[in-house]
Structures are given as C-alpha cells and as structure tokens.
Amino acid sequence: MYIIKNALRNIRRMFTKNILIAIIILIVGFSCVVSLSIKEAANTARQEGIDAVNITANISYDRQKMMQNMQPPTQGEQDGTSQEDMRDKMRESMQNQNLSLDELEVYAKADSxxxxxxxxxxxxxxxxxxxxxxxxxxxxxxxxxxxxxxxxxxxxxxxxxxxxxxxxxxxxxxxxxxxxxxxxxxxxxxxxxxxxxxxxxxxxxxxxxxxxxxxxxxxxxxxxxxxxxxxxxxxxxxxxxxxxxxxxxxxxxxxxxxxxxxxxxxxxxxxxxxxxxxxxxxADVDAYDAFSDEVYELGLSDDFTVQSMDVSMYEQSLAPLENLSSFADTFFLVSILVGGAILIVFQFLRVKDRVYEIGVLRAIGMSKLKISLQFICELLIITTVSLILALGIGAATSVPITNQLLESQSVSTNESEMQNMPGGMPQGMGGRQSSEPSGSFIEDSVQSVSSATNWTVVLEIMVIGLLLTIVSGGVATIFIQRYDTMKILQQS
Incomplete structure (x- = not known):
C-alpha cells in the first residue's frame, strides 16, 4: 500500500513530466486501438459476409493446367511436324473437357x-x-x-x-x-x-x-x-x-x-x-473445402478443378479491407516499436533524474526491489489511465476512420484492377463487355463497416499496456540494481 501511495504522490509531484509520458502512451495506445480495430472489422466482415453467401460450385476443365503441360517445341524442333503434334494434343485435350450428366451426378453424392x-x-x-x-x-x-x-x-x-x-x-x-x-x-x-x-x-x-x-x-x-x-x-x-x-x-x-x-x-x-x-x-465454406477434396476421392480427374464464383467474388470484394488490414498490421508494429523505444528512454531519464531519491530510499531501508516496483507502479498507473482514454477515443473514431481509409483503398484497388485488365474490364468480368463499368470491382467490394472496436481489442490493448510497462519498467530495475547507496549520497 505504501508503494501505491508513494507512486501517486510522485505522479502529482512530477506532474509535467508524467503528462508528457501520458500523452505519448495515449498516442501509441490510440494507434494500436485503430490498428487492432481495423483487423477486427476485417475478420468480422469476412465471417458475417461469408455466412450470408449462398455458396454454389461448378466443376470445370483446368485449362491453365493444360496450357502449362503443353510444352512448346525447342528451337531445335521448330518444324511443322512438332508444332502440329502440339496442336493435335491440344485439340484432343479440348475435346475431353466436358463431363457428362452421369459423371456430374456421381459427384453430387458427396456428403458435403x-x-x-x-x-x-x-x-x-x-x-x-x-x-x-x-x-x-x-x-x-x-x-x-x-x-x-x-x-x-x-x-x-x-x-x-x-x-x-x-x-x-x-x-x-x-x-x-x-x-x-x-x-x-x-x-x-x-x-x-x-x-x-x-x-x-x-x-x-x-x-x-x-x-x-x-x-x-x-x-x-x-x-x-x-x-x-x-x-x-x-x-x-x-x-x-x-x-x-x-x-x-x-x-x-x-x-x-x-x-x-x-x-x-x-x-x-x-x-x-x-x-x-x-x-x-x-452449406458453407467448410462444405466447399470438403467438396473440393471429396470429388477427387469419387474419381474426378486431376484435369478438372472445383470453382465457386460466389466464394471468388466475395473474396474479391474483401480485397480493399484485406489490404487495409495488412496496412494496419504494419502500422501497429511500427507504433509498438517506436512507442516502446520512447518509453524505455523516458524511464531511463526518470531514473537518472531521481538518483538522489533512490539513494535516500535505500538509506532508510527500502529494498531495491521495492524501489523498482514503485517506478513500475507509477508507470502502470499512467499507462492504465492513458490506455483507457485511448480506448474511449479509439472506439468513438475507429469506425469513421476505418470507413474513410476503406473508401480510399477501394478506389485505389479498383483503379489498379482496371489498369491490369484488358480494355479496362473489371477483374472477374473477363467474359463481359460494356461501355460503362457497371458491376465493377468498387461496386461489389466491402466499402464500409458498422463496428470495429470490441472486447477482443480491449483485452489486447490491456495486454499490450502491461507488456510495455513491464519492459520499460525493467529498464528502471536494471539501473536501480546497479546504484550504490553510499556513492549516491556522497556525490549528492
């Protein structure tokens, strides 16, 4: 109890310096809240969306695999015969690309x-x-x-x-x-x-x-x-x-x-x-994954593949959110590293500024462990208050921030996809042509979220705060253990 009381007293005594630390933790905490909220929004949107999708699948000939197996003749074989043989092989493969109704009904017996x-x-x-x-x-x-x-x-x-x-x-x-x-x-x-x-x-x-x-x-x-x-x-x-x-x-x-x-x-x-x-x-994605394996157990040739436009289009619609989630991962990592480094430096400076206080406490009989716990307790109180504020601000702003970033990401992703498609056609619409890009990527993509910060984010932020306190407080402990009481008092 004495440690907590003394920690509160020291926080009030060095209010200006502690406010600066609190602001840094608040900024780091807010960045982490937004980053984690974006990831949670992506996971929630993915799960809710895929649960709502009516999944259908088709079995089609794997033309890409066929083309990969069709090796062009080498330079030494560049004659009419070798090229014609390759064409004949391709024609034969193309003629065998359709399954009969009886074969399709066999795969319909799969449990999935x-x-x-x-x-x-x-x-x-x-x-x-x-x-x-x-x-x-x-x-x-x-x-x-x-x-x-x-x-x-x-x-x-x-x-x-x-x-x-x-x-x-x-x-x-x-x-x-x-x-x-x-x-x-x-x-x-x-x-x-x-x-x-x-x-x-x-x-x-x-x-x-x-x-x-x-x-x-x-x-x-x-x-x-x-x-x-x-x-x-x-x-x-x-x-x-x-x-x-x-x-x-x-x-x-x-x-x-x-x-x-x-x-x-x-x-x-x-x-x-x-x-x-x-x-x-x-019924769901798990059933789709199971079906993709069961058809081969039922005798489907490796020349065929299982595809679902429902799953593919939904995965495509999540691309902006997934890209934003990847950006959030990077932003989160940078925030943790920079924030952690700054806190460690501040803890080092706090210990250096309070060397005489440490010497006095040692002289009156307080152990080095209790002194270290006092510094950690001070930082833990500041961190807790700052993270509570960060959670409040982050919870209130994470949804509009996520939606604003998602809108920008959707436009950027759509422009990139349009540039990569022949004739400016949207991805996944290669079999269509139209003067207007209706049905384009941006119209089908997830462009907003309704919730972001949840109890998972709260728990993760608290764990992060505790870890940052332990790590930065450990620095103080290391320096405190190195100090000699008599030398401190003599130098002061």
Missing part, C-alpha cells in the same frame, strides 16, 4: 453437397422468326462457351439461338440475382416439355407474346423441327452483354426435359447435342 441441379445448353435454329444481331456479337465459340465445330473438313452449322434447359428453378440464377426479371407470363414448369421463356427484345423483334408458338429447327437438317410455346417473357435488367456468338437476347430458357426430347428426336447423321453444366449447392 446439399443440393444439385444442372442446365443443358444447345445451339439451335428456328423458322419464321429471326435472331437479333448486334455489333457487339463476336465469334468466341458456341453459346455460353460451347466450342464451335468449324473444322475445315465439316459443314456443321451452329444455330442462331441458344436454348438453355434447366433441371430446377434454382438454375435461374440470373433471375434471383437481379440480372434478369420476368415481365410477362410465368416461370417455367420443369416437368413440362416444349415450353420456353424468351427475352423481351426477341419478343418485340418478332411480334411474339405469351402463348405464341415458335418452330425451332435443326440448322443442319431443315426437315427436323420442334414446336415450343412461349410461357414467359423476361427483360435484361443489367446492360452488360456476354461475349458470345449470339446476342444475349437470343437466349431461350426451357426445361432439361425439352432438351432431352429434342436430342432424342434428331437424326443420327445430323445430331443436335447439348453441353451440360452442373451446379452444386454447399
């Missing part, structure tokens, strides 16, 4: 999968109606990435329309995410066949309405036709367009049963085939 649905995409023609053509439509292969059959030795013709057959209403993700919306009629009944949903542009262009009939046609056999009924008309809410052979307005939605019926009806010499895309619904 909560639901599975698929869509079949077919390029098809039509009579009596015309496809919409736009200047933005370019030859990038078949619809939705289907490889076109344009070999020199074949006369196969791709259809002007993209027919997408769905196995579940959950496959209509464009409608649930707001990219498209139903403006007339009703959604598809997946149990029915020969019904379609068409775009509003296509309906207007060909004077079609709900109830109208469309005669689809095998573009390689004019005698093969398939009549379907329009049950719904949708509009494209987003102005972004897919880089595909057909204008997006030429896309028709139908049931997977309709696709199966058309494939069964086509002649064997001019068959219409579809490409299957399976979607796996997963």
């Amino acid at each position: 999968v909560s639901d599975f649905y698929y869509e079949k995409t077919m390029a098809i023609g039509a009579t009596e109606i015309e496809a919409i053509e736009s200047s933005s439509s370019e030859n990038f292969g078949g619809p939705q990435g289907m490889p076109g059959r344009n070999d020199e030795d074949t006369t196969y013709v791709e259809g002007d329309f993209s027919l997408v057959g769905i196995s579940s209403v959950n496959a209509l993700s464009d409608f649930t995410d707001g990219t498209k919306e139903l403006v007339d009629g009703e959604y598809l009944d997946i149990e029915k066949t020969h019904t379609v949903m068409i775009s509003e542009d296509l309906a207007t262009y060909n004077s079609l309405e709900v109830g109208s009939s469309i005669k689809l046609q095998n573009p390689n056999s004019e005698s093969e036709t398939y009549v379907v009924e329009v049950v719904g008309i949708y509009s494209q809410v987003s102005d972004q367009q897919m880089m595909m052979r057909q204008d997006p307005a030429n896309q028709m939605y139908t049931s997977a049963n309709t696709i199966d019926a058309i494939e069964a009806k086509t002649a064997s010499d001019n068959p219409l085939t579809s490409q299957v895309k399976g979607t796996y619904v997963l």
